[in-house]
Amino acid sequence: MAEQTAGTAKLLDVRNVTRSFHVGGLINGTKMIAVNDVSFSLEAGKPEIFTIAGESGSGKTTLSRMLLRDLEPSGGEVLFEGRDVTTIRRRKEFAAFMKKVQPVFQNPFETFNPLRRVEEYLFDTALNFGVASDRKSAAQAVDKSLHLVGLSLEELSRRYPHELSGGQIQRISVARSLISNPSLILADEPVSMVDASLRMAIVNLFKKLRDEQGVSVIYITHDLATAYYISDRIAIMLRGYVVEMGPVEAVLGRPLHPYTQLLKESVPTPIPVDKEAWAQRIGLSTQEVKEYNQIGCKFAGRCPQAMDICRSADPPDITSDGRTVKCYLYKEVQS
Numbered sequence: 043m044a045e046q047t048a049g050t051a052k053l054l055d056v057r058n059v060t061r062s063f064h065v066g067g068l069i070n071g072t073k074m075i076a077v078n079d080v081s082f083s084l085e086a087g088k089p090e091i092f093t094i095a096g097e098s099g100s101g102k103t104t105l106s107r108m109l110l111r112d113l114e115p116s117g118g119e120v121l122f123e124g125r126d127v128t129t130i131r132r133r134k135e136f137a138a139f140m141k142k143v144q145p146v147f148q149n150p151f152e153t154f155n156p157l158r159r160v161e162e163y164l165f166d167t168a169l170n171f172g173v174a175s176d177r178k179s180a181a182q183a184v185d186k187s188l189h190l191v192g193l194s195l196e197e198l199s200r201r202y203p204h205e206l207s208g209g210q211i212q213r214i215s216v217a218r219s220l221i222s223n224p225s226l227i228l229a230d231e232p233v234s235m236v237d238a239s240l241r242m243a244i245v246n247l248f249k250k251l252r253d254e255q256g257v258s259v260i261y262i263t264h265d266l267a268t269a270y271y272i273s274d275r276i277a278i279m280l281r282g283y284v285v286e287m288g289p290v291e292a293v294l295g296r297p298l299h300p301y302t303q304l305l306k307e308s309v310p311t312p313i314p315v316d317k318e319a320w321a322q323r324i325g326l327s328t329q330e331v332k333e334y335n336q337i338g339c340k341f342a343g344r345c346p347q348a349m350d351i352c353r354s355a356d357p358p359d360i361t362s363d364g365r366t367v368k369c370y371l372y373k374e375v376q377s
C-alpha cells in the first residue's frame with residue numbers, strides 16, 4: 043500500500059514513471075525513452091481536470107496507457123487508490139479497476155461496432171460491469187448516463203453509429219464511460235476528430251462531470267485552447283519529460299519554461315482575459331521531434347536561452363507556488 047496520511051489520500055499517484063521502447067532493427071536499433079521520470083498525483087475527494095498537453099510524439103498516449111494498465115512502466119510506479127496497478131492481475135480485480143478508471147478515445151467511431159445498434163453496446167457495458175442485472179435496470183443506467191451528456195435512450199433508439207454525427211457519437215462514448223460510475227476518466231484527444239464548432243460542447247461535459255458527478259478527468263490534448271478553458275492543472279510534455287506543471291492560469295498565463303513561453307508567443311495577441319477568446323487563438327505545434335535521446339535538456343536545440351550546462355545533464359525540477367519547471371534558468375528558493 044502507498045503511504046497515505048490523513049487528508050492527503052491520493053486517487054492517482056504517478057511516481058517517476060518511465061517507459062522506453064526499442065526502435066529500429068534488432069541489430070541497428072536503439073532504445074528511446076518515450077516517457078521519462080514523470081510524477082504527478084490527483085487527490086481523492088477533490089475532483090479536477092488535469093490536462094497533459096504536448097506536441098505529437100511527446101509521450102502523452104504512452105503515459106496514458108500506463109495509467110490504464112495497458113502498458114507496463116519500465117521504471118517507477120502508478121498507484122490507483124494506493125495500489126500499484128501492475129499488481130492487478132486477476133480478471134475480477136481488473137474489472138473492478140476498469141469500473142473506476144474509464145477511457146474515452148480519440149475516434150468515437152472506433153469505439154462502437156458499426157454493425158450493432160449503439161444502444162446494444164451501452165446495454166452490454168451496463169451488464170458486463172454488473173451495474174445492472176437485467177435489461178430493464180440496464181436501460182435505466184444507460185438512460186441516466188445519456189442524460190448526463192444531454193441525450194436520452196429514446197433519442198438513440200434503434201440507431202447505428204453511422205446514423206449519428208461525430209459530436210453525438212463522442213458524447214455517447216463519454217456516456218458509455220460513465221455507466222460504471224467511475225472516479226477517473228482518461229480522455230486521450232477526445233475532440234481532435236470532432237468538428238471545431240462542437241469541441242467546446244464536448245469539453246464542457248468534462249467540467250460538468252467534475253462539478254456535478256465528482257469525476258476527475260485526465261484530458262490529453264494538442265489543443266491549448268480547450269485545455270486553458272477547462273483545466274484546473276496542466277502538465278506540458280516535451281520529448282517524454284514534463285517540463286512545466288501547475289495551475290493552468292499560472293502555466294499558460296505566466297509560463298516560466300522557455301518551451302511553454304514559445305507556445306504562448308505563438309499566440310498572435312496577448313493572452314485574452316476572456317477564456318473563450320483564448321480558445322479560438324492558440325494551438326500547439328505538431329512538428330515531429332526526433333531528439334528524444336539527446337543528453338541534457340530536450341529543448342536545448344530550439345531554446346533561445348540555452349547555456350552549455352543545458353547540454354550536459356537533465357535540468358532539475360524546480361518547484362515553487364505549486365508549479366514545477368524543469369529548467370536550468372531557475373533555482374530552488376531556500377526558505
Ligand SMILES: Nc1ncnc2c1ncn2[C@@H]1O[C@H](COP(=O)(O)OP(=O)(O)OP(=O)(O)O)[C@@H](O)[C@H]1O
Binds near residue numbers: 063097101102
Ligand atoms: N509501441 C511502441 N513501440 C515503439 N515506439 C513507440 C511505441 N509507442 C509509442 N512509441 C513512440 O514513443 C513516442 C511517444 O509516442 P506517443 O504515442 O506516446 O506520443 P503522443 O504524445 O501521444 O503523440 P500524438 O500527439 O501524436 O498522439 C513516439 O516517438 C512514438 O513513436
Ligand code: SF4
Binds near residue numbers: 299301348352370
Ligand atoms: S534547461 Fe536550458 S535549454 Fe532547456 S529550457 Fe532551460 S534554458 Fe533552455
Ligand SMILES: [Mg+2]
Binds near residue numbers: 102103230
Ligand atoms: Mg497520442
